[in-house]
Amino acid sequence: VPAAPPAPLGCDDPESEAVAEVAVSYINGHSHHGYKFALNRIENILVLPQGPNNDIIFLELDLLETTCHILSPLPLGNCTVRSFTAHAVEGDCDVKLQKLDGKLSVLASKCHSHADSSEDVLQLCPDCPLLASLNNTDVLTAVTAALNDHNSKTADAYLRLLEIGRANIQYNPVHLVYVEFAVAATNCSAEAAKDNVEACQLLPDDQSNFGFCTATMVIRPSQDLKVNCQLYGHQVPAPDVLFFSRVVWVRSSQDTS
């Protein structure tokens, strides 16, 4: 009597979690924009045996955006998942993997990320700030003002904008804009940039130094601006991170394959 087929893998089985970990690491390692995502739920797993020690595995994952930008060197385990009231962003991913002689490799992945609905957030938190479009005028004004403010005060390298990561706008009780954006150091000091900013270019890849800024610009009742920029220090960039250093990006909900 042929051996009974193995029981289907459960989504919470240790083996499924190990497969999901490989998939999430691949997704974060091959993402060019935005933030790192953490596993929230394994929606489904399907294992198709292809032969001895050779399985094709289809995985459906539910991920949540973390507060770590994709360029951050922080390990995913140290990245905080964006809270529900901070207007969370969910990622739905379908991943195809192969397990050959016990070794897992990703063959393909397709993800779609989208913010939680405003109604959901406001239902739980009526005064919570909501995500704003990244090309909203107030958002662009806040990012420009924040970067200029940082560059006018720093004694370090002049920073250029890489991409706007996210922005929230709150209208009550104070009208304010909160922005997060990725930056890169240039080959100029901030002082030298005052004379000839056109000459300030992003550092070559073997010296690249990326960073991340957050800023809050109060519009009413009074004008105020707080900026905090942190450079990550030089890291050996993964080949596809180079993609970043040439283009400034404005991001909305996102599909990646």
Added chain:
Amino acid sequence: SVAKRAVAKVAQHDKVPRPVGSVPPPPPCPGRIRHFKI
């Protein structure tokens, strides 16, 4: 000839009672939620 006997529908309370305290195994998927569901 074999005639299928009409078997009275088992009344709900006649079903074989599940041993007290036994919980049906959770469905294999979807898995547990680690943070929150949106």
